[in-house]
Amino acid sequence: MSKICCCSKDLLAGQDEKIQKLFRSYSKGEENALIPILQETQGIYGYLPKPILYLTSEYLHIPIGKIYGVATFYNQFRLKPVGKYLIQVCAGTACHVRGGGLILQALESELGIKAGETTQSGLFTLSTVACLGACSMAPVVTIDGDFHGRLQPKEVVKLLRDYEMKE
Amino acid sequence: MFTLFSPCCEKCTHTQDNPCKDLIECALRGPLCHDSQSCHEKKQNRLNFLNGEDPKYTYVYVGMGTCGMAAGAEKIYNYMSKQLEKREIPAVVKKVGCFGLCTQEIMVDVKKPGSPRISFSQVTIEKANEILDIFVEHDALPNGYVLGSIAMNEENSAKLNGQVKPIEEHPIMRKQKRVVLRNCGIIDPESLEEYVMRGGYNALSTALFKLKPEEVINTIIESGLRGRGGGGFPTGRKWFFTRKAQGDRKFIICNADEGDPGAFMDRSVLEGDPHSVIEGMIIAAYAIGANEGYIYVRAEYPLAINRLKKAIADLEANGLLGDNILGSGFNFYLKLKMGAGAFVCGEETALIASIEGKRGTPRPRPPYPANSGLWGYPTNINNVETLANVPVIIGKGAGWFKAIGTPRSTGTKVFAITGKTKNSGLIEVPMGISLREIIFELGGGLQDNKKFKAAQIGGPSGGCLPAELLDTAIDYDSLQKAGAMMGSGGLVVMDEETCMVDVAKFFLNFTKNESCGKCIPCREGTARLLEILETIVNSDRENTEASLLKRYQTLAQLERLAYVIKDTAACGLGQTAPNPVLSTLKYFKEEYQAHVFEQHCPAKQCRGLLVYKIDPNRCRGCGICAKKCPNGAIVGERKHSHYIVADKCLRCGACVEFCPFDAITVN
Numbered sequence A: 001m002s003k004i005c006c007c008s009k010d011l012l013a014g015q016d017e018k019i020q021k022l023f024r025s026y027s028k029g030e031e032n033a034l035i036p037i038l039q040e041t042q043g044i045y046g047y048l049p050k051p052i053l054y055l056t057s058e059y060l061h062i063p064i065g066k067i068y069g070v071a072t073f074y075n076q077f078r079l080k081p082v083g084k085y086l087i088q089v090c091a092g093t094a095c096h097v098r099g100g101g102l103i104l105q106a107l108e109s110e111l112g113i114k115a116g117e118t119t120q121s122g123l124f125t126l127s128t129v130a131c132l133g134a135c136s137m138a139p140v141v142t143i144d145g146d147f148h149g150r151l152q153p154k155e156v157v158k159l160l161r162d163y164e165m166k167e
Numbered sequence B: 001m002f003t004l005f006s007p008c009c010e011k012c013t014h015t016q017d018n019p020c021k022d023l024i025e026c027a028l029r030g031p032l033c034h035d036s037q038s039c040h041e042k043k044q045n046r047l048n049f050l051n052g053e054d055p056k057y058t059y060v061y062v063g064m065g066t067c068g069m070a071a072g073a074e075k076i077y078n079y080m081s082k083q084l085e086k087r088e089i090p091a092v093v094k095k096v097g098c099f100g101l102c103t104q105e106i107m108v109d110v111k112k113p114g115s116p117r118i119s120f121s122q123v124t125i126e127k128a129n130e131i132l133d134i135f136v137e138h139d140a141l142p143n144g145y146v147l148g149s150i151a152m153n154e155e156n157s158a159k160l161n162g163q164v165k166p167i168e169e170h171p172i173m174r175k176q177k178r179v180v181l182r183n184c185g186i187i188d189p190e191s192l193e194e195y196v197m198r199g200g201y202n203a204l205s206t207a208l209f210k211l212k213p214e215e216v217i218n219t220i221i222e223s224g225l226r227g228r229g230g231g232g233f234p235t236g237r238k239w240f241f242t243r244k245a246q247g248d249r250k251f252i253i254c255n256a257d258e259g260d261p262g263a264f265m266d267r268s269v270l271e272g273d274p275h276s277v278i279e280g281m282i283i284a285a286y287a288i289g290a291n292e293g294y295i296y297v298r299a300e301y302p303l304a305i306n307r308l309k310k311a312i313a314d315l316e317a318n319g320l321l322g323d324n325i326l327g328s329g330f331n332f333y334l335k336l337k338m339g340a341g342a343f344v345c346g347e348e349t350a351l352i353a354s355i356e357g358k359r360g361t362p363r364p365r366p367p368y369p370a371n372s373g374l375w376g377y378p379t380n381i382n383n384v385e386t387l388a389n390v391p392v393i394i395g396k397g398a399g400w401f402k403a404i405g406t407p408r409s410t411g412t413k414v415f416a417i418t419g420k421t422k423n424s425g426l427i428e429v430p431m432g433i434s435l436r437e438i439i440f441e442l443g444g445g446l447q448d449n450k451k452f453k454a455a456q457i458g459g460p461s462g463g464c465l466p467a468e469l470l471d472t473a474i475d476y477d478s479l480q481k482a483g484a485m486m487g488s489g490g491l492v493v494m495d496e497e498t499c500m501v502d503v504a505k506f507f508l509n510f511t512k513n514e515s516c517g518k519c520i521p522c523r524e525g526t527a528r529l530l531e532i533l534e535t536i537v538n539s540d541r542e543n544t545e546a547s548l549l550k551r552y553q554t555l556a557q558l559e560r561l562a563y564v565i566k567d568t569a570a571c572g573l574g575q576t577a578p579n580p581v582l583s584t585l586k587y588f589k590e591e592y593q594a595h596v597f598e599q600h601c602p603a604k605q606c607r608g609l610l611v612y613k614i615d616p617n618r619c620r621g622c623g624i625c626a627k628k629c630p631n632g633a634i635v636g637e638r639k640h641s642h643y644i645v646a647d648k649c650l651r652c653g654a655c656v657e658f659c660p661f662d663a664i665t666v667n
Ligand SMILES: Cc1cc2nc3c(=O)[nH]c(=O)nc-3n(C[C@H](O)[C@H](O)[C@H](O)COP(=O)(O)O)c2cc1C
Pocket: B226, B227, B228, B229, B230, B231, B232, B233, B235, B255, B256, B257, B258, B259, B260, B343, B344, B345, B346, B347, B348, B349, B381, B382, B383, B384, B386, B387, B488, B571, B572, B573
């Protein structure tokens, strides 16, 4: 079996410019660059595309299995694309005590998806996070980065309508 | 522009490459190396400008921490800036961090020339206009939303006129002692100069030039400072071990991975006063002999990350980080590492694995990080709040610090108080204060005057304390004895509408999801515990003797399994995961019994146990509920009382929401 060392070939040829720039800021085989590279990749695409994971594996000399190990270990990483609007429902303690669970339920039934999924229209991705730091406004939801606090289940459904109307 | 660090004249020798050791003191009282009235005035004018004392300007401060931003502070900031320009009022508009009174957001302070800084609460566009119209333009105070006045320095506080009370007299502030939060909400966190103006980096100069590393360590040991990240290990001792350890390189790590899902102390400090943490870190690095440091911060804290980046860049540009800090010969390089959302990475060995680029799984200790940490080198890990205390201890002395708090828990603790209290936000109190004082004085008691039921303290590793324990003193040992723990400072207050079984289930669900999966007691044990809780928060649909027996056994199983996990899990996450269950079992056993034996949730929170019924006296037979029921569980003829078929009812509550006559009862 012949093995070509990746050091001699330019792994980055033909890649997107942003990706080239990202990878060039780390050296090949630099193991502790893995998480930052994944974070920046997700920053560019909104998720981790499979080909980039393979590229990362070759570039950092880390087996692809280990890369998936890391990518699935941390909550931050997504292996599937996100919808246009990311809905984050706070699942922190203060929000839970003030009825955050009902908000999530209302969103799930309205959108017909579970937390972590994206609607078929590709418009909304529903996710939960731990404490958004606005506990005084609990229960809190962010849609597309905008905060909405002291919510009632009915109101949150109305909010969705507003975003749908924008389309 | 002339800054506190610009050369005052050609006699100043300070440059980034050849920094002056007196830079910090000179900025405040300089020039020190030569006599010049005009240089002195230049510096004083700059200080006055920074301190809001420049008579040419009206100063406006807008609270722009996460809570303020969430409430829409950006809009107010832009509006105020534009209006001041339009009205041709020379003004400086600043963004400050969180002052801690989150229920009062959006907070805006205004300081007019010659008058104290006045704080206004819950500012809207209308109120902003009113503040501009009557206060800024005409010196009159608006009604109803003046919080108090903030003294910028001692001299200034003497000038307070009787019209406005100092903000320290506000109920939420009265019993506070602000050490860590000394600058939060007061200064512009992005300004190194303002931090220095308030006495910042003085302690670093003292440490570097007047104290040997051992002396720094002794001062910290003497002060009694204990880790604020949860464990409460004496900080000075930890430094001592890392200093003693052999290694070609040494590291210091600031643990800013605040994982408690309902707490935001560290975030507010990083957002509101990042330099206090960095100064503490450089002093710690000097003490233990580390030249490299990392701040491991949650990626979910973008604002904190940006402020830290700015702070590090400013320090590097002024010779306070990097090679030869202030000409002392001490080098220190500081980097940021973003966490990626895993609670277990708050555990120190998992955090180290994560910085190395691996899955964040803990490893057994010893060896402790002090001997073998990052890449096997001696490493010291401290929490954000621990480090923010350090400059004050070095600056004011161990004795000053020790005088606050109790003998075994010295100093203060920051808490994020949330849940059902009237006031929620960030408070800093002397150790030893009682839970009652925090909740009923600072927190203002419960909303809608509901009855207090429990306080959850310490997050997923902590416990719930009942009303009988309201007089528990807040210190490491008393809390441990009561079955909770100090944790990092999350404090969630619950009223009679909160179900304690549901709270235990909430935390367990969290720890189950966050278990790294490495060891069986934690991975499988938390899942089983959760399973048991799921059983008891749902009714027994079979209702046979066998199934009921199984149900009755759960209480004993719950306790036994909880202790097995506690005793056998490998890391702190697993060892403390059963705490929320154990403490609620201990103090709220009747509630568990009601769930298990009577299949009834007294707080009416556990959906699976609710029984929906239609009150025949109120029902007019309009049929709306029957239409709304997703499972066709409601039957009845029009204009006659309806009926819910228990077996078909999904307990979704849709009928209650739509019944125009409030005829549906839930029990
Ligand atoms: C599961 C788990 C989570 C933790 N999370 C944090 C955290 O979010 N922040 C923190 O400072 N310490 C956390 N710790 C404690 C750290 O392991 C460590 O003790 C602490 O950072 C040491 O700093 P200190 O001595 O200054 O408190 C956690 C520990 C465990 C077991």
